[in-house]
Amino acid sequence: MARIFITGSADGLGHLAAKALIKLGHEVVLHARNEVRAKQALEKIPGAKEALIADLSSIAETKLLASKANALGSFDVVIHNAGVYQVSGQSVDGLPLLYAVNSIAPYLLTCLMHKPKRLVYLSSGMHLQGNTTLENLPLNIHSESSRITYSDTKLHDVILSMAVARRWADVYSNAVDPGWVPTKMGGTGAPDNLEKGFETQVWLAVSNDPEACVSGKYFHHKRQDHFLPISMDATVQEVFMTKCEKLTGVRLT
Template identity: 35%
Template sequence: MKILVTGSTTGIGFLTARKLIENGNDVYLHARNKEKAIYLKNKLPQAKNVLIGDLGKRSEVIRLSKEINKLGQLNTIIHNAGVYSSNNELIFKVNVLAPYIMSSLIRIPKKIIFTSSNMHLGASLVIDQIEKDTDYSSSKLQVLLLAKSIARLHKNTIVTTVDPGWVPTRMGGSQATDSLIQGYSTQVYLATLNNNAASGKYFYHLKETNYDVRVDNIDLQNKFLEKMYKITKLKI
């Protein structure tokens, strides 16, 4: 299968990509800049290619989306890239805006996997202020809201969302208590799963799990999509 993993330089993204390559898939990687792309290609030489784009910069997200479309029809996109920061505007740009723009511009694949977190539960969501008031927890709620919206609008695409857990990566830190293997196993499993019944579901360690039910509200989904269109002038 032809699969793209964003944010695959380190951590969950890297481990997911490596396992998918080991399983015989054609995997395309993503790095923020040329230096990281060279490092990544050396670490995973079996990858088909490494695409470059800073997801915090809209112009680069658009260029990256065009490069992805040149690859032809993908089987799966795994939106793994994300940042944890005190800079709310950066969090919104990387964690929410980038996957929204990519979802608007990229030829819809057969499967889309988004990465959320259990920190989304009960997170603040003031749609009119999301450009400046999106902290990490709120960004992960918005990611799930985006996934639910795409699953509703594109019935022929299997759209799933994963909570990898608190794992010992650069972002999670050395004190994290969840299994690193379990952290990426769900993405690997879902990347090649052909089961339409899974679309719209939220997974943790290979099983469906509870999520914030606000994301099932179609009126809220539409308000979110309208706000994103107002920001980007792009539609899903």
């Protein structure tokens, strides 16, 4: 039995992955952004161990979430599923909301939580249109920055997963494109298969298949897929990590 923590598991793909993993006999801890959603998640997934609460748009709350998770002990797997798509405006820290939730939150949790055996980061095929220069990333809170798009943040998730794979040789760290699936984020008209949208995360989390026991890869529907090669560039990875460190005061060790 594996111990698994899934961010953004009150609904959508995180919710479905949690149900599937519990059905397989694993221990799953959920995450929701507030008490109401946490209660609803536990009601919908009665086999879940518990639900931790934090608003991932807040640096302080994300740091506290890492502490709450660590208080439960080490997890075998962390699935960084939480994400937002069509949002604008700034976080409480003065950051673009997309950047705070999709990029900074997984960075902080990766740095601050006890190191798991496996890490899964949800990206998107839209990362192919992401800004590869990283020049638009803010270096401190409430600083002026260029517009950051959803595609940019999904590229950040691929870069982060590859950087972790390079630095932590004892951890399987991979990124996943779940496809355009009919969730609240994807919309009811999304054309991809919903089950295939979460089965790769489940597979990477607990399978002993040789194809799943790898690191530094990008998957779509349980197959390695094309991603921007620049994500593998150590210099680009270090630029991203350094900017995250300067912004948050937290370093990946």
